[in-house]
Amino acid sequence: EAGVAQSPRYKIIEKRQSVAFWCNPISGHATLYWYQQILGQGPKLLIQFQNNGVVDDSQLPKDRFSAERLKGVDSTLKIQPAKLEDSAVYLCASIRGRGDSPLHFGNGTRLTVT
Amino acid sequence: QKEVEQDPGPLSVPEGAIVSLNCTYSNSAFQYFMWYRQYSRKGPELLMYTYSSGNKEDGRFTAQVDKSSKYISLFIRDSQPSDSATYLCAMSANQAGTALIFGKGTTLSVSS
Numbered sequence: 439e440a441g442v443a444q445s446p447r448y449k450i451i452e453k454r455q456s457v458a459f460w461c462n463p464i465s466g467h468a469t470l471y472w473y474q475q476i477l478g479q480g481p482k483l484l485i486q487f488q489n490n491g492v493v494d495d496s497q498l499p500k501d502r503f504s505a506e507r508l509k510g511v512d513s514t515l516k517i518q519p520a521k522l523e524d525s526a527v528y529l530c531a532s533i534r535g536r537g538d539s540p541l542h543f544g545n546g547t548r549l550t551v552t
Numbered sequence: 553q554k555e556v557e558q559d560p561g562p563l564s565v566p567e568g569a570i571v572s573l574n575c576t577y578s579n580s581a582f583q584y585f586m587w588y589r590q591y592s593r594k595g596p597e598l599l600m601y602t603y604s605s606g607n608k609e610d611g612r613f614t615a616q617v618d619k620s621s622k623y624i625s626l627f628i629r630d631s632q633p634s635d636s637a638t639y640l641c642a643m644s645a646n647q648a649g650t651a652l653i654f655g656k657g658t659t660l661s662v663s664s
Contacts, residue, residue, distance in 0.1 A: 442595070478560065478656065478657075479656050479657075480556075480558075480640050480642070480654030480655050480656050480657055481596065481640075481652075481654050482654070483651065483652070486651075494651065529595055529596075531595075540586070540598035540601060541596075541598065541652065543595030543596050543597065544595050545593070545594050545595045546594075546595055548593075
């Protein structure tokens, strides 16, 4: 079973620029999550999708962050404009059903904002 | 008070030592408790999962949950250099896949 795929692996941008991350979950996994992991901290949930609908985006900074999962498969997370404090690893995770376990994480995209 | 507290370490032990990692939490609604292992530049991978209070053992790893004290532990016996990683506790009030709250992680280094 192929794992959660994320790209790019690394991205360096200047503040106020925009950036997008891509995630392809494990085949058949209906639920997809984006987490933000700042250096030295645990992952923090940004948004949760069930198929192509948003379940929880309460911690997503909607003035600058957006995410979509149009066909219920892969997903993109965008930041526009980026701030210095957005420097972090952005992790995508998926599970088959809403209450299934465990969460399968990708290896993340490491974003550096200068 | 943060919902989940975890000492970030770092923790350094010699090979073969018994390692104890701990988290405390404040939300009494948490029922699902997990430990994830994260190697450098990799995503977290699930190590142990327990529901409610009690112990669970898997090889060299034992997870303990004490809901009355709001305290969870992960024990690693006969630690190996390959155990060197960051260990994240995570918990949820709902089923295991939803709304996980993570600790900061404890960085462990096992020297040979």
